[in-house]
Amino acid sequence: MIDALRGFLVVEQWAVLAYFLAVNGFLVVVLVASGLEMRSHLLESWYESRLRLLSSAAAPTITLLAPAYNEALTVSESLRSLLTLRYPKLEVVVINDGSTDETLAVLRRDFDLVAVHPIFRRSVDSQPIRHIYRSTTSAGLVVVDKVNGGKADALNAGVNVASGELVCAIDADTIIQSDALLRMVRPFLNRDDVVAAGGTIRVVNGSRVSGGRVVEARAPRGALPALQAVEYLRAFLTGRLGWNRLGGNLIISGAFGLFRRDAMLAAGGYEHDTVGEDMELVARLRRRAYEQGGPGRVEFIPDPVAWTEVPDSLRVLGRQRDRWHRGLADVMWRHRRVLGRPKYGSLGMVAYPYFLFVELLAPVIEALGLVGLAAGLALGAVNWSFAALFFAVAYGLGIVISVFTIALEEWSHRAYGGLRDRLRLTAWSLAEGAGYRQLTTVWRLRGLMRYARRNKEWGVMTRTGFVAGDPVGGSAPSAPQRP
Amino acid sequence: MVSTQLVLIALAIEAVALAVGLALLAGHGGWLAVRERRLAPRLAAARAAILTGLVERPSQQLPLAPLEALPFDERLRVLGEAAASVAGAQRSHLRGLARRAGVLDRAGALCRSRRWKRRLRGARMHTLLGGGEAVMPALLSDRRAEVRVEAAAWAAEHPEPEIVARLLELLGDPAARCRFTVHDSLMRLGPAAVAPLVDFLASVGGARAAAGLQVAASLRDPRLLDAAHRLLSDEDAETRRRAVDLLGALGGERALAALTDRLSDPVADVRAAAARALGQGQHWTAAAQLTAALRDRSWDVRSAAGMALRGLGAPGELLLERMLADEDRFAVEMARLMLDLPGAPA
Numbered sequence: 042m043i044d045a046l047r048g049f050l051v052v053e054q055w056a057v058l059a060y061f062l063a064v065n066g067f068l069v070v071v072l073v074a075s076g077l078e079m080r081s082h083l084l085e086s087w088y089e090s091r092l093r094l095l096s097s098a099a100a101p102t103i104t105l106l107a108p109a110y111n112e113a114l115t116v117s118e119s120l121r122s123l124l125t126l127r128y129p130k131l132e133v134v135v136i137n138d139g140s141t142d143e144t145l146a147v148l149r150r151d152f153d154l155v156a157v158h159p160i161f162r163r164s165v166d167s168q169p170i171r172h173i174y175r176s177t178t179s180a181g182l183v184v185v186d187k188v189n190g191g192k193a194d195a196l197n198a199g200v201n202v203a204s205g206e207l208v209c210a211i212d213a214d215t216i217i218q219s220d221a222l223l224r225m226v227r228p229f230l231n232r233d234d235v236v237a238a239g240g241t242i243r244v245v246n247g248s249r250v251s252g253g254r255v256v257e258a259r260a261p262r263g264a265l266p267a268l269q270a271v272e273y274l275r276a277f278l279t280g281r282l283g284w285n286r287l288g289g290n291l292i293i294s295g296a297f298g299l300f301r302r303d304a305m306l307a308a309g310g311y312e313h314d315t316v317g318e319d320m321e322l323v324a325r326l327r328r329r330a331y332e333q334g335g336p337g338r339v340e341f342i343p344d345p346v347a348w349t350e351v352p353d354s355l356r357v358l359g360r361q362r363d364r365w366h367r368g369l370a371d372v373m374w375r376h377r378r379v380l381g382r383p384k385y386g387s388l389g390m391v392a393y394p395y396f397l398f399v400e401l402l403a404p405v406i407e408a409l410g411l412v413g414l415a416a417g418l419a420l421g422a423v424n425w426s427f428a429a430l431f432f433a434v435a436y437g438l439g440i441v442i443s444v445f446t447i448a449l450e451e452w453s454h455r456a457y458g459g460l461r462d463r464l465r466l467t468a469w470s471l472a473e474g475a476g477y478r479q480l481t482t483v484w485r486l487r488g489l490m491r492y493a494r495r496n497k498e499w500g501v502m503t504r505t506g507f508v509a510g511d512p513v514g515g516s517a518p519s520a521p522q523r524p
Numbered sequence: 525m526v527s528t529q530l531v532l533i534a535l536a537i538e539a540v541a542l543a544v545g546l547a548l549l550a551g552h553g554g555w556l557a558v559r560e561r562r563l564a565p566r567l568a569a570a571r572a573a574i575l576t577g578l579v580e581r582p583s584q585q586l587p588l589a590p591l592e593a594l595p596f597d598e599r600l601r602v603l604g605e606a607a608a609s610v611a612g613a614q615r616s617h618l619r620g621l622a623r624r625a626g627v628l629d630r631a632g633a634l635c636r637s638r639r640w641k642r643r644l645r646g647a648r649m650h651t652l653l654g655g656g657e658a659v660m661p662a663l664l665s666d667r668r669a670e671v672r673v674e675a676a677a678w679a680a681e682h683p684e685p686e687i688v689a690r691l692l693e694l695l696g697d698p699a700a701r702c703r704f705t706v707h708d709s710l711m712r713l714g715p716a717a718v719a720p721l722v723d724f725l726a727s728v729g730g731a732r733a734a735a736g737l738q739v740a741a742s743l744r745d746p747r748l749l750d751a752a753h754r755l756l757s758d759e760d761a762e763t764r765r766r767a768v769d770l771l772g773a774l775g776g777e778r779a780l781a782a783l784t785d786r787l788s789d790p791v792a793d794v795r796a797a798a799a800r801a802l803g804q805g806q807h808w809t810a811a812a813q814l815t816a817a818l819r820d821r822s823w824d825v826r827s828a829a830g831m832a833l834r835g836l837g838a839p840g841e842l843l844l845e846r847m848l849a850d851e852d853r854f855a856v857e858m859a860r861l862m863l864d865l866p867g868a869p870a
Contacts, residue, residue, distance in 0.1 A: 084641055085670065088604055088648050093677065098742060099708040158865050160827050231701045430531045437538040444545035451549050460553030467549060 047422035050413050054423055057410035058431055064399050065438035071283035072442055078282050079453050082343055091223040095129055101229065102130040103222055103299070104205030108195035108212075109135055113143040117151040122253025123211075124179050128222040132181045134199045139168075139189025148184050152176040165310030167198035192295075193311035193318040200302060200310055208302045210319070211347075215296040216245055216255055221346035225299045228340035236304040236326045237339045239293035240346030241277040243456055244270040246353065255348050260462035265358060267469040268477050269351040270457075271443055274466070278453075279446045281341040288387025289327065290339045291396055295319035297347040300326075304336060315375075317368020324376045327392075331385045345456040359484045366401070366488030373401050404485035410435065411479070436474030443470035566593050570602045574621070578606070578614050586621040599625055604652050619654040628655045635659040640668040647674035654681070664690045669699035676702060680709035683716030691717075692724040695735035703735065710739045718745045725751035730760045737766035741773045749774055756782055761791040768794060772801025784810045792822035799825060803832025808839055815843045818855040826854060830862040 094100055105123055109116050116135070123133050137145045148154060154174035168190035176182040187198050196210055207229060211217065218224075221240065228238040246266035249257035261267045284290045293300075298319060308325050311318045323339055330337020352358040373396065379389040380397065414431055417423035447467050450456070457463060570590040577586040591599050603622050610618055622628050627649065634646025636659060647663055650656030651674055663675035664687070676694060679687050691713075694706045710717045717739070725736050725748070733755050740748045748770060755767040768786050771779040779801070786798035787810075799817050802810045817829035833840035847859035 084644070087645065088600070088652055090608070090652070090677075092608060093708075097708045098711050099704060160831070160861055160865075162823055162827075230704045231699075233700045426528050426531045430534055433531065433534045433538055437535070441538055441541045441545060444542060444549065448545050448549040448552070451552050460550070460557060463549065463553065467546070 043420065047417075047420055050417040050420065050422040053409065053413045054417055054427065054431065057406055057413065058434055060406050061410070061431075061435045061438075064403070065434065065442070067395070067399070068279070068438075068442055071287065072279050072445055074283035074286040075279045075446075076449060078285050079278075079343055079449060083453060086344075091220055094223050094226070095127055097129055100129045101207055101226065102132060102205040103128055103207045103209055103226065104132040104134055104199075104203035104302070105209045105211060106196055106199035106203065107133065107135045108138055108192050108199070109140065109144055110138045110189070110192075110195075111140045111142045111144060113140070113147045116144055117147055118253060120148070120152070120182070123217070124182065125219065125253075126217060126222055127220050128226075130205075131222070132183065132203065132205050133179075134183045134185060134203055136185045136187060136195040136199045138187060138191070138195040145184075145186055149174070152182055152184070153178045154184055161202050163201055164306045165197045165200060166313075167194050167201065167310075170198055170202075173202060191313065193313045193315075196318075197310040197313075200305055203302060206302060207299055208305065209297070209299045210295065212296045212349075215242075216250060216253065216348040217297060218346050218348075219254065221297070221344075222299075224342060224344045225297075225346055227342060229299070229301070232338060232340075234330075234336035234338045235340050236301045236330070236336050237293050237323055238299045238342065239281065239290070239339075240297065240342045240344050241454075241456075242273065242294050242296055242347045242349055243345050244273050244351050245348035246270075246351055248348065250348075258348075258457055260457045260466050261351075263353055264469070265353050265355070266351050267466060268473055269358070271447070271466050271470045271473060273351075274450055275443055275446045277341075278343060278449050279442060282343050284392070285341055288391040290341050291324055291327070291388075291392045292320050293323050293339065293341075294347075296349050301336070307335075312375075315368065315371045316364050317372050320368060321372045321375065324372050324388075327388050328376055328379055328385065331379075331388060343453060345454055355480070359480075359487075362481055362484035363488040363491060366404075366485040367492040369396070369401050370489055370492040373397050401489075404482040405489070407435070407482045408486055411482075432474075436478065439474060439478070440471055443467075443473065563594065563598060566590070567598060567602065570594055570599075571605070574602065574606050574618070577621075578610060578617060582613065582617065585624075586617060588621065588624050591621065591625045596627075596630065599627055600649065603627060607652050615654060622653045623655065628653065632656060632659050635663060640666070640671055643668070643671045644674060647671055647678065651678040657682070661687055661690065664694065669697070669702050672697065672699070673702050673705045676705040676709050680712040683713050685720055688713060688717050688720040689724070692720055692736065695739070696732040707735070707739055711742050714743065715745070718743055718747055722747050722751060725755065729755070729758050730763060733758060734760060734763040734766045737763065737770050741766065741770045744773050746774060749776070749778070753778075753782060756786065761789075761794055764789060764791070765794045765797045768797040768801050772797070772804045775805045779805060780807050780810060783807070784813050787813050787817050792820070792825055795820060796822065796824040796828040799828035799832050803828070803835045806836065808836050811836060811839060811843055814840075815847060818847055818858050819850070819852040821854075826858040827861075830858045834862045834865065 107120070107123060120133065120135060135148065137148070154176055156172050157175045158173070168188040170185055170187045172186045174184040174186070183202060185198055185202055187195065200208055207226065209222070225238055225240050228235045243258070244261055244266055245255060246263065247259045247261035248255050261270050281290050281292065295318070304326055305322070308322070308329050312321045315321050327337050327339060352361055376393065379385040379393050381394065382389040410431065414423065414428055418428060444467055447463055447470065451463050457466065570593070573587045573590040577584065591602065594602065603618065606618055607615065619628070631646045631649035634642045635650070635656065637643050637646065643663065643666065647660065650660055656678065660675050660678050663671050664679065666672050666675065672694065676691060679691055691706050691710055694702055697703050697706065710721070721736060721740055721743070725733060725740065728736065737752070737755060740751070752767045752770040752774065755763050758764055758767065764786070768783065771783055783798045783801050787795055789795050789798065795817065799814060802814060811833065814829045814832050818826055820826050820829065830844065833844055841863065844859045844862050847855050850856050
């Protein structure tokens with residue numbers, strides 16, 4: 042019996058090792074693709090004038106959709122920051138999603154709102170709209186007051202009312218770079234078949250924020266935010282950028298993403314019944330393009346376009362990762378029919394299998410590997426050399442990829458302060474495999490188990506908030522983003 | 525089981541890769557920091573010399589020495605920073621300095637390169653600083669879309685008829701970015717683009733004409749009226765819609781009959797555009813046809829007709845009230861929506 046168990050453990054360990062080799066090998070390919078993509082991007086944007094686009098009458102209109110729920114304390118400041126974004130044709134639609142506090146009253150007072158009754162088509166389902174207001178002091182500001190229905194529902198109401206050819210979904214607590222829209226619109230101008238675009242989102246913890254803008258970008262000082270900053274860099278700069286060359290992205294961050302409105306309406310808008318509505322929409326847009334023809338390309342630009350505050354407590358971070366993984370599981374399940382079907386091109390043959398076997402199932406396999414390794418060592422089925430090889434392949438290659446990602450950041454945008462900040466992030470990336478990564482595995486496993494029990498809660502996240510002039514990092518409530 | 529040798533090989537590979545990554549990171553960062561520190565005083569001197577020259581001594585040549593003390597990339601950086609904020613005589617002044625500093629010569633040489641990336645760099649330098657009249661027109665026909673885009677951007681400051689004509693040909697370019705930049709440049713050229721645009725619209729149809737009409741609608745020049753009328757009967761629906769938009773933008777009594785006629789176009793987008801254009805021109809004599817359009821099967825047409833009627837004031841509102849008793853429930857619904865708008869009669 043013991044011998045049979047030992048034999049099983051040996052086979053299992055080799056299988057897990059082979060899995061990690063394949064995954065890390067693929068990630069190296071993604072890293073190389075990212076490097077090539079970054080080189081093209083830097084050439085394309087070399088001395089490119091964004092001022093020209095800023096003064097162009099031919100630029101497409103962008104509608105910013107900002108859902109707000111009980112944000113009376115911060116909504117006016119956030120909105121002022123949005124209204125000063127640099128873009129020639131900008132409409133801002135704030136959707137008051139049935140707030141029970143003074144959100145609407147504050148908006149009416151600060152922006153001199155008057156009720157209007159514009160004719161719009163209810164193209165996608167949403168809870169009833171009670172009133173629509175326009176500001177007499179800020180041209181281009183529209184406030185939609187509706188019955189509460191959640192974030193996806195609020196965004197759908199906003200899409201119905203929007204007049205822009207492009208719509209940009211943002212979270213109220215995302216800090217957007219002033220020229221972000223000028224950068225984000227580029228993929229839509231470059232190609233006719235782009236339906237969605239996203240950009241790099243950075244971690245704001247540790248940076249100095251004033252007037253709704255990051256005035257001094259620094260790498261986070263605390264361990265947890267710093268480790269997440271490394272994760273974000275890897276997810277955006279290596280992950281999503283590389284996917285531009287490997288068959289297109291499947292995720293556009295809910296914190297800041299730009300979509301073609303007609304494609305979004307044709308696809309039916311945001312799905313209400315999921316916790317991963319941003320990823321679900323992107324998957325549906327791509328799938329629909331393969332099924333019905335028409336545009337379906339999802340592009341990622343490496344430019345830093347927005348900043349978000351990440352959790353600085355393990356409890357909140359755990360809830361966030363749990364939710365993200367439930368969202369991922371839900372999207373994978375909803376679109377399971379695309380797996381391995383040539384009809385769906387790179388979506389079915391590359392992107393979906395990657396997200397299923399690498400992103401979704403990785404924690405299961407990693408946990409099996411770790412438990413099997415411990416059992417194998419205890420029973421003498423595997424030796425210490427094997428354990429060393431396992432860790433070298435599973436975690437060592439991850440560190441190498443993180444270091445090269447930070448090198449890519451150094452070569453390109455250098456968004457986080459000076460070299461010292463990037464070296465600090467590098468030091469944290471070396472420590473990522475010593476506890477942090479295992480914790481994320483546990484949280485993601487918990488997310489999978491909760492998904493299996495059909496749990497669709499969002500959970501509550503605690504944030505520090507942005508106090509003008511102070512580095513971000515301390516506690517006030519708000520909502521989390523997927524990198 | 526796994527041999528120690530295999531583990532050592534795996535670890536060695538990772539250690540080498542890690543060392544390379546760290547060396548790249550620290551090396552690049554360190555090199556940049558040292559270079560920036562070394563160049564900072566020279567960059568400051570060059571910026572100050574250009575600023576002083578442009579603002580305080582506009583009649584004198586800008587001093588070349590501070591710029592010559594910089595490597596080529598930094599010369600371009602300083603000139604580019606200044607070029608983004610100046611126009612007219614100051615821009616010419618700056619262009620003169622760029623020429624004397626050898627930047628425009630280098631740009632010209634790059635534009636003639638066989639490698640497209642170099643041609644793109646050269647073209648961008650000319651867009652940034654000006655000049656390039658000898659090399660840039662040819663790049664409007666470059667085989668790489670990226671280069672054509674840059675040449676089209678450069679052309680916005682060059683209203684010569686042959687360049688405008690070439691821009692108009694590029695309205696049908698297969699690359700989306702090229703079409704956008706051409707559109708933008710033609711709008712920036714303004715009146716200089718009208719005569720070539722009239723000729724262009726007289727000779728084309730279909731999608732290319734639609735792109736031309738889109739530019740024409742933003743130029744709003746009466747010389748474009750004939751072209752709009754001719755293209756109203758084009759086979760391509762998008763072209764007819766754009767022609768309707770142009771007529772709406774130009775207005776005038778002559779447009780009335782043509783626009784009213786388009787209310788019965790087989791394509792809903794064209795009918796909606798016609799209703800909008802009639803509303804835009806306040807053509808009250810078309811009120812009866814607009815009222816009939818409230819029964820259209822397309823929501824867009826009904827709402828455009830309703831808005832047009834409402835825009836006509838009291839007569840339009842009277843017609844909307846009458847439609848409340850119509851047997852078509854969609855027409856009744858749209859009339860009700862229009863009458864419910866703020867400011868409408870109770």
